[in-house]
Amino acid sequence: SYELTQPPSVSVSPGQTARITCSGDALPKKYAYWYHQRSGQAPVLFIYDDTERPSGIPERFSGSSSGTVATLTIDGAQVEDEGDYYCYSTDNSGVEWLFGGGTKLTVL
């Protein structure tokens, strides 16, 4: 079955650049989406259609995709950016929708 693979954890110091990757064989043909989830809260959409940022999401967040890897980049990570980040996409047929395993971001 199709999978999206993320690193379990990423750690950076405040002000550094954080990069979280999402690997999947269908990503060359399918958009990737990114969600941020704080403990005990619902996920929030941070990036859609590989690179687009919804209104209200800080400009330090950006998305990119190349080949089978989509990347969420946080330029100048802040302590408030901590939490879990999930990528989302579909398989090649568009029938199976799925999330990556999630990446815990620590900023300290």
Add this chain to the structure above:
Amino acid sequence: QVTLKESGPVLVKPTETLTLTCSVSGFSLSNAEMGVSWIRQPPGKALQWLAHIFSTDEKSYTKSLRNRLFISRDTSKSQVVLSMTNVDPVDTATYYCARISTTMTPGGFYYYMDVWGRGTVVTVSS
């Protein structure tokens, strides 16, 4: 303002059927290209997409649970209902519903969840 709110039992016994309701406001379930997904998250684990339903009544389910899930909508009540049969303790999770948004490109349609409810916690235990 778009909002979604999940409701349902807090505790369900093994082998019973779980029925969850998603009440939406700020958009209509009968609008073109509009849809709602259900997603769950076991404690300490990742998100798992379960099912979705569109305004056309098109439905889809995740392969691993296809035989146990049923999704339906009541446009007059602005509600989407998910039923899961024969529940097990492994089905203990926070269950979310979310609105589906659509991107149309020359290559096709892309669907994703843009607004989520707060979730409802369901425990399966005897």
